[in-house]
Amino acid sequence: xxxxxxxxxxxxxxxxxTMLWGAATPTIxxxxxxxxxxxxxxxxxxxxxxxxxxxxxxxxxxxxKSLTDENPTLNKSMAKPIIILAIVQTAxxxxxxxxxxxxxxxxxxxxxxxxxxxxxxxxATVIFKTETFTNRKLLATVLGLAGVIMLTIDExxxxxxxxxxxxxxxxxxxxxALANIFMxxxxxxxxxxxxxxxxxxxxxxxxxxFAVLMxxxxxxxxxxxxxxxxxxxxxxxxxxxxxxxxxxxxxxxxVVIFLSFNPVFGAFFSWILLSEDIWxxxxxxxxxxxxxxxxxxxxxxxxxxxLKNTAL
Numbered sequence: 001x002x003x004x005x006x007x008x009x010x011x012x013x014x015x016x017x018t019m020l021w022g023a024a025t026p027t028i029x030x031x032x033x034x035x036x037x038x039x040x041x042x043x044x045x046x047x048x049x050x051x052x053x054x055x056x057x058x059x060x061x062x063x064x065k066s067l068t069d070e071n072p073t074l075n076k077s078m079a080k081p082i083i084i085l086a087i088v089q090t091a092x093x094x095x096x097x098x099x100x101x102x103x104x105x106x107x108x109x110x111x112x113x114x115x116x117x118x119x120x121x122x123x124a125t126v127i128f129k130t131e132t133f134t135n136r137k138l139l140a141t142v143l144g145l146a147g148v149i150m151l152t153i154d155e156x157x158x159x160x161x162x163x164x165x166x167x168x169x170x171x172x173x174x175x176x177a178l179a180n181i182f183m184x185x186x187x188x189x190x191x192x193x194x195x196x197x198x199x200x201x202x203x204x205x206x207x208x209x210f211a212v213l214m215x216x217x218x219x220x221x222x223x224x225x226x227x228x229x230x231x232x233x234x235x236x237x238x239x240x241x242x243x244x245x246x247x248x249x250x251x252x253x254x255v256v257i258f259l260s261f262n263p264v265f266g267a268f269f270s271w272i273l274l275s276e277d278i279w280x281x282x283x284x285x286x287x288x289x290x291x292x293x294x295x296x297x298x299x300x301x302x303x304x305x306x307l308k309n310t311a312l
């Protein structure tokens with residue numbers, strides 16, 4: 001599998017990840033109905049998320065050997081990376097995301113999460129300083145923010161940016177951006193699939209314990225609800241597992257460009273699964289702006305790179 005990703009197969013892997021993430025947003029809302037989950041109580045949603053990620057962690061660890069040819073051996077040096085990723089990627093990111101999806105239309109949620117690439121640029125250039133902030137990246141950030149604004153106005157051009165809603169989606173996206181940077185760093189020394197599996201387990205268990213202590217409850221699902229939960233577990237396992245492998249073997253910018261496909265798949269699956277009305281000019285313009293901005297952030301002309309390497 002690693003040899004497949006190192007050649008052109010990594011492109012298919014990146015597209016698969018974005019397709020799975022796009023499908024996850026409407027599937028979560030579908031799961032709320034089938035389980036069922038009383039989404040008016042936040043702790044019920046957190047319990048649902050925790051159960052999902054405990055299962056995803058188990059599946060990821062079981063897949064580690066087949067995808068990386070390495071056993072998911074746990075050692076002391078992995079403790080700090082696992083704790084950091086569990087807090088940022090699983091606990092914080094998905095608490096914000098799951099709380100928001102009970103309010104925000106799934107297609108809107110999928111598109112807002114695609115702005116994570118812009119937060120990643122800010123973190124990389126301003127805080128971690130692993131890249132330089134260029135005019136091209138500035139333009140891309142402006143386009144992305146314009147897309148978010150377009151997405152959060154109604155037909156009368158009045159803002160619909162709710163504190164528990166669109167704002168919590170963006171907070172989730174912030175956590176996702178941090179998680180990408182941390183995973184790219186930690187995967188250089190550790191098996192990325194093992195890190196993903198163990199952080200899912202730790203983060204998921206933390207969410208379950210917290211939700212139970214706060215009297216969070218979910219209903220007893222029928223067979224359809226169980227199938228949806230297994231699908232959500234598998235989506236998290238495959239998408240994050242493969243994504244972590246790509247961050248390890250390819251430059252981050254080459255991988256992150258494919259996040260521009262998230263809103264495309266998210267809107268499509270929202271239309272298919274939830275019959276959400278996505279065919280309006282605001283949604284299409286926002287999709288265009290966000291996708292264009294995401295592309296500009298990550299695109300670097302090959303010729304310019306080659307000239308620089310020749311000069312050196």
